[in-house]
Amino acid sequence: MRALDPEAGLADRISEICADHAHLEGPLLPILHAVQDELGSLSEAVIAPIAEALNISRAEVHGVISFYHDFRTEPAGRHILKICRAEACQAMGATALAETAKARLGVDWHGTTGNGAVTLEPVYCLGLCACGPAAMVDDRVVGRVDAGRLEDLLVEAGA
Amino acid sequence: MKDFIIPWTDDRDLGTPAKAGPPVTLTIDGFEVTVPEGTSVMRASALAGIEVPKLCATDNVEAFGSCRLCVVEIEGRRGTPASCTTPVSPGMVVHTHSDKVRKIRKGVMELYISDHPLDCLTCAANGDCELQDMAGAVGLRDVRYEGTENHFAVRQNGEANPRYVPKDESNPYFTYDPAKCIVCSRCVRACEEVQGTFALTIEGSGFDSRVSFGARSDDALASDCVSCGACVQACPTATLQEKSVIELGTPERSVITTCAYCGVGCSFKAEMRGDTVVRMTPYKHGKANRGHSCVKGRFAWGYASHRDRILNPMIRDSIDQPWREVSWDEAIGFAAGRLQDIQAKYGKRAIGGITSSRCTNEETFLVQKMIRAVFGNNNTDTCARVCHSPTGYGLKTTFGTSAGTQDFDSVEQTDVVIVIGANPTDGHPVFASRLKKRLRAGAKLIVIDPRRIDLVKSPHIKAAHHLPLRPGTNVAVMSAIAHVVVTEGLFDEAFIRDRCDWDEFQDYATFISDPRHSPEATEMLTGVPADEVRGAARLFATGGNGAIHYGLGVTEHSQGSTTVMSIANLAMMTGNIGRPGVGVNPLRGQNNVQGSCDMGSFPHELPGYRHVSDDATRAIFDDLWGVTLDSEPGLRIPNMLDGAVDGTFKGIYVQGEDILQSDPDTHHVAAGLAAMDCVIVHDLFLNETANYAHVFLPGSTFLEKDGTFTNAERRINRVRKVMQPRNGYADWEVTMLLANAMGAGWTYTHPSQVMDEIAATTPSFANVSYELLEERGSVQWPCNEAHPDGSPIMHVDGFVRGKGQFIVTEYIPTDERTGPRFPLLLTTGRILSQYNVGAQTRRTANVVWHEEDVLEIHPQDAENRGIKQGDWVKLASRTGETSLRAEITDRVSPGVVYTTFHHPDTQANVITTDYSDWATNCPEYKVTAVQIGLSNGPTRWQEEYSDQAARSRRIIPAAE
Numbered sequence A: 001m002r003a004l005d006p007e008a009g010l011a012d013r014i015s016e017i018c019a020d021h022a023h024l025e026g027p028l029l030p031i032l033h034a035v036q037d038e039l040g041s042l043s044e045a046v047i048a049p050i051a052e053a054l055n056i057s058r059a060e061v062h063g064v065i066s067f068y069h070d071f072r073t074e075p076a077g078r079h080i081l082k083i084c085r086a087e088a089c090q091a092m093g094a095t096a097l098a099e100t101a102k103a104r105l106g107v108d109w110h111g112t113t114g115n116g117a118v119t120l121e122p123v124y125c126l127g128l129c130a131c132g133p134a135a136m137v138d139d140r141v142v143g144r145v146d147a148g149r150l151e152d153l154l155v156e157a158g159a
Numbered sequence B: 001m002k003d004f005i006i007p008w009t010d011d012r013d014l015g016t017p018a019k020a021g022p023p024v025t026l027t028i029d030g031f032e033v034t035v036p037e038g039t040s041v042m043r044a045s046a047l048a049g050i051e052v053p054k055l056c057a058t059d060n061v062e063a064f065g066s067c068r069l070c071v072v073e074i075e076g077r078r079g080t081p082a083s084c085t086t087p088v089s090p091g092m093v094v095h096t097h098s099d100k101v102r103k104i105r106k107g108v109m110e111l112y113i114s115d116h117p118l119d120c121l122t123c124a125a126n127g128d129c130e131l132q133d134m135a136g137a138v139g140l141r142d143v144r145y146e147g148t149e150n151h152f153a154v155r156q157n158g159e160a161n162p163r164y165v166p167k168d169e170s171n172p173y174f175t176y177d178p179a180k181c182i183v184c185s186r187c188v189r190a191c192e193e194v195q196g197t198f199a200l201t202i203e204g205s206g207f208d209s210r211v212s213f214g215a216r217s218d219d220a221l222a223s224d225c226v227s228c229g230a231c232v233q234a235c236p237t238a239t240l241q242e243k244s245v246i247e248l249g250t251p252e253r254s255v256i257t258t259c260a261y262c263g264v265g266c267s268f269k270a271e272m273r274g275d276t277v278v279r280m281t282p283y284k285h286g287k288a289n290r291g292h293s294c295v296k297g298r299f300a301w302g303y304a305s306h307r308d309r310i311l312n313p314m315i316r317d318s319i320d321q322p323w324r325e326v327s328w329d330e331a332i333g334f335a336a337g338r339l340q341d342i343q344a345k346y347g348k349r350a351i352g353g354i355t356s357s358r359c360t361n362e363e364t365f366l367v368q369k370m371i372r373a374v375f376g377n378n379n380t381d382t383c384a385r386v387c388h389s390p391t392g393y394g395l396k397t398t399f400g401t402s403a404g405t406q407d408f409d410s411v412e413q414t415d416v417v418i419v420i421g422a423n424p425t426d427g428h429p430v431f432a433s434r435l436k437k438r439l440r441a442g443a444k445l446i447v448i449d450p451r452r453i454d455l456v457k458s459p460h461i462k463a464a465h466h467l468p469l470r471p472g473t474n475v476a477v478m479s480a481i482a483h484v485v486v487t488e489g490l491f492d493e494a495f496i497r498d499r500c501d502w503d504e505f506q507d508y509a510t511f512i513s514d515p516r517h518s519p520e521a522t523e524m525l526t527g528v529p530a531d532e533v534r535g536a537a538r539l540f541a542t543g544g545n546g547a548i549h550y551g552l553g554v555t556e557h558s559q560g561s562t563t564v565m566s567i568a569n570l571a572m573m574t575g576n577i578g579r580p581g582v583g584v585n586p587l588r589g590q591n592n593v594q595g596s597c598d599m600g601s602f603p604h605e606l607p608g609y610r611h612v613s614d615d616a617t618r619a620i621f622d623d624l625w626g627v628t629l630d631s632e633p634g635l636r637i638p639n640m641l642d643g644a645v646d647g648t649f650k651g652i653y654v655q656g657e658d659i660l661q662s663d664p665d666t667h668h669v670a671a672g673l674a675a676m677d678c679v680i681v682h683d684l685f686l687n688e689t690a691n692y693a694h695v696f697l698p699g700s701t702f703l704e705k706d707g708t709f710t711n712a713e714r715r716i717n718r719v720r721k722v723m724q725p726r727n728g729y730a731d732w733e734v735t736m737l738l739a740n741a742m743g744a745g746w747t748y749t750h751p752s753q754v755m756d757e758i759a760a761t762t763p764s765f766a767n768v769s770y771e772l773l774e775e776r777g778s779v780q781w782p783c784n785e786a787h788p789d790g791s792p793i794m795h796v797d798g799f800v801r802g803k804g805q806f807i808v809t810e811y812i813p814t815d816e817r818t819g820p821r822f823p824l825l826l827t828t829g830r831i832l833s834q835y836n837v838g839a840q841t842r843r844t845a846n847v848v849w850h851e852e853d854v855l856e857i858h859p860q861d862a863e864n865r866g867i868k869q870g871d872w873v874k875l876a877s878r879t880g881e882t883s884l885r886a887e888i889t890d891r892v893s894p895g896v897v898y899t900t901f902h903h904p905d906t907q908a909n910v911i912t913t914d915y916s917d918w919a920t921n922c923p924e925y926k927v928t929a930v931q932i933g934l935s936n937g938p939t940r941w942q943e944e945y946s947d948q949a950a951r952s953r954r955i956i957p958a959a960e
Helices: A008-021 A028-039 A044-054 A058-067 A087-091 A094-105 A147-157 B041-047 B099-114 B130-137 B186-195 B230-234 B243-248 B295-299 B328-346 B361-375 B389-398 B408-413 B429-440 B474-487 B493-499 B502-513 B519-526 B530-542 B560-573 B593-598 B615-625 B637-646 B666-674 B731-741 B751-761 B770-776 B859-864 B940-952
Strands: A079-084 A118-123 A135-137 A140-142 B023-028 B031-036 B093-095 B174-176 B200-203 B210-213 B240-242 B253-258 B267-273 B276-282 B323-325 B351-355 B380-382 B416-420 B444-448 B465-467 B546-550 B583-586 B651-655 B678-683 B695-698 B707-710 B715-719 B778-780 B824-829 B854-857 B872-877 B881-888 B896-900 B928-934
Touching: A008 A028, A008 A044, A028 A044, A028 A058, A044 A058, A058 B200, A058 B210, A079 A094, A079 A147, A087 A094, A094 A118, A094 A147, A135 A147, B023 B041, B031 B041, B099 B130, B174 B243, B186 B200, B186 B230, B186 B429, B230 B240, B240 B243, B243 B276, B253 B715, B276 B295, B295 B429, B328 B351, B328 B651, B328 B678, B328 B695, B328 B731, B351 B361, B361 B380, B361 B593, B361 B615, B361 B651, B361 B707, B361 B731, B361 B751, B380 B593, B389 B560, B389 B583, B408 B429, B416 B429, B416 B530, B444 B530, B465 B530, B474 B502, B474 B519, B474 B530, B474 B560, B493 B502, B493 B560, B519 B530, B546 B560, B560 B583, B593 B707, B615 B751, B637 B666, B651 B731, B678 B731, B707 B751, B715 B770, B770 B778, B854 B859, B854 B872, B859 B881, B881 B940
Parallel strands: A079 A118, B023 B093, B351 B380, B351 B651, B416 B444, B416 B546, B444 B465, B546 B583, B651 B678, B678 B695, B824 B896, B854 B881
Antiparallel strands: A079 A135, A135 A140, B023 B031, B174 B240, B200 B210, B253 B267, B267 B276, B707 B715, B715 B778, B824 B928, B854 B896, B872 B881, B872 B928
């Protein structure tokens, strides 16, 4: 019967990912990262196969996914721009920078531009307090972001 | 009745669970307190009578330390530790109400209240809210915070509040209102620690945290929630609230009583307002359930006031007539007259009766007393015939008495559990929760069942071995396990030499060592891989305390008694008898099936399992009752029905049992009932048997009478009357009316007098009295001179019969075989939300979980026949046929199909055969050779049956 299930392929793939991490102690977070890396987000459809593989409940998986802001339930744009909103960066003008970014992209926090290029996310401290305001594009952290550098980053990202 | 009201303070919440350990003495607010090591400061304070304010702590789950309301000061320690997570230590000096902690508590409370609606007056928890209590306790007078964001306002600043989540009312029994939630996690922890379902979680983080049933798109009903009520019980506010309380208001008093559903026998508080039950909550000091409950006992009691309930006696001359409502006098007179006429015409053995496993011990005792002393024969039987009669035979033969050996607390000390032929998460949910808790703590599980029941694998539980045997091969599998234990030398020689007969064991060992019993030899027959059987046998024999729990999947076979004895053999040879954590534990189906057997319901046994041919025993009753009892065993249910068809058995009194629906081969039962001149049904509802009845005597519910139930651990629990019988009489009074109309002259005025009579005549009950039960709460028989405190564990120093007896258990397959016409094996069972034939649960909101019986079919068998999910399929056996919808699932093995018997429209017992256990006639419900095929809908039998039932249920009300 499983072959008739449109989500069977997804479930099988997730089971494989779970099996790859089965040797770890506390494998849930690594599995969630791996699944999100592969699928772009953690939709509700991924919960059941992960719960099944780890023999935990669907509620528990949901609780973990929803606890961490880095786990997404909707796909993000091609690039994610995170702007730090912690105290040190705020003192260096991060709030104004964020407003500029919002206006430039035409989105609010967590929004994705119409062309799907950039998703804007707040973040609370990137550990770059000496170089605020700080931002992060995908995996790359950037310090001393002013309006000009922001524009460069956004152009580079295709926004 | 007010004598029975237990004061509320008796079960106050001590904050954290009890611990066992050496005593530790400390000082709290100047008072010296001694508590077991590991106890929290909070619990120690509560035991000393000092209440530390708390919100996230409750004593049925482990401490969590999140609310920070319970902070205290401890001399020599920095800061203000949470008293719930701080264990006591010797010489500790604690201050629970210093200025510093009072200030902190007020501040904490202020924050809580800043995100809580202040609608106390219209809140369902008004007067029953811990948040309200704590606000009072900490002296909160002002909330300085003006929350710019909150979770409770529907609209804010003229716009919809994005943080507001409306009430979830999907569960039929309780609501979840996120607006009132303080995110203390008590519900989540109760679901995990107490119930073991893990259906709840905290979603999000920080200010966005809230309780979630299942995943984001689930509501309470769609989640894994089994509606046990543990979360509602744990909730300190109105966030999780019973709908009955929302409707009726908070209760004003409570009465401790015993649930009338399964054999676990949970203690409940019936919380009342006037004579209306507001809610049933599990009683914390109930020794069977330890404060837990399931959906049936907790919520499904609405049948007591269902409109289908019959409240007036009714009679009719013949079963094709409509019922006529009459007075009690006329109904009893009519019934007594008919029975006496039958006896005059056909002899005194032409009538009999069936006692109920749903009724109290006292009621059952009176029914068998009426049959033996007033009818003058031994034609008494009970529904245990069709469930646990092989347990009676098997355990009596091997151990010397017909009862489980342990109490439920024993599971907490078990290391390896075998569950065979039972589905505890559905049939005995509260026991299942206790078992799962032990499994999560590391005990190992072996499941022997044709179906992949939930215990095989569910969150945080996984059986070490699942042996998915072919239905009907229990004996072969148990023999294979015993073969491994014996041939690999894993038996407990010291125990066997000490407690059993070594020579007898030698004979048994020779028998079981024969290679034909090896797992390899029986693999083809049982379908269980030999290495799994070997692994399971080694685990059980060497894994520490081994307990065996079994259910009707063991007994309801033509070799039911043999399997029970093979279970007893295994327990004895591995030395697993006579101490906590081990034993042989039949999971009894009905609330009082143990009691109905104890009370002498069987045709060959007087109360206390003494044979009717025993002159000394009869003499006890002859003297007390002033009669001469018949020394010949009477008729069993199937014999009564056979006799009816033959014209020799003409009248029957059936108390609280629906034999037409629950007994095998429905056509035969119907023919037998139709052939009788007087069928008296005494029940709450016009059940299926009543379609063939001439007299209907309305019954009373467990809420409407006093008495006792005896659960699967032999625990005698009080049932207490919380309201007057709506039908006018408690069931024991109805039986007395009938007996007296036939000349008995009984004068009981309270069931306690019946218990006194039981104690006076039955050695294992000798010390039992209502006074003792009031004092102890409950007691496990035997309770007599030798065991004045009752017997939590049996066979401690020796078996009841002396030496434990090993019985050679030859496997003789059933005559019910699959073949070309009937290639599949049907087996039957239950589901959580419905109970037995469903007479009660079908009349509650539990139907949202199970509105019809379905047939589980393996995908392979379904595909071969072109059957898809939800199709109507015809299920046919050599006996009959019925139709129901298909459920395609790999829970069942190929070649096996499975259904439940909760709904009369399906009538699964039309299919089952009249094969039965060789020793006790217990029907072979669990194995029927069947064929299935696509169908258009109900069969002609089902349609005819429902027509006949409708005709037979017509009622002409009494003329005013």
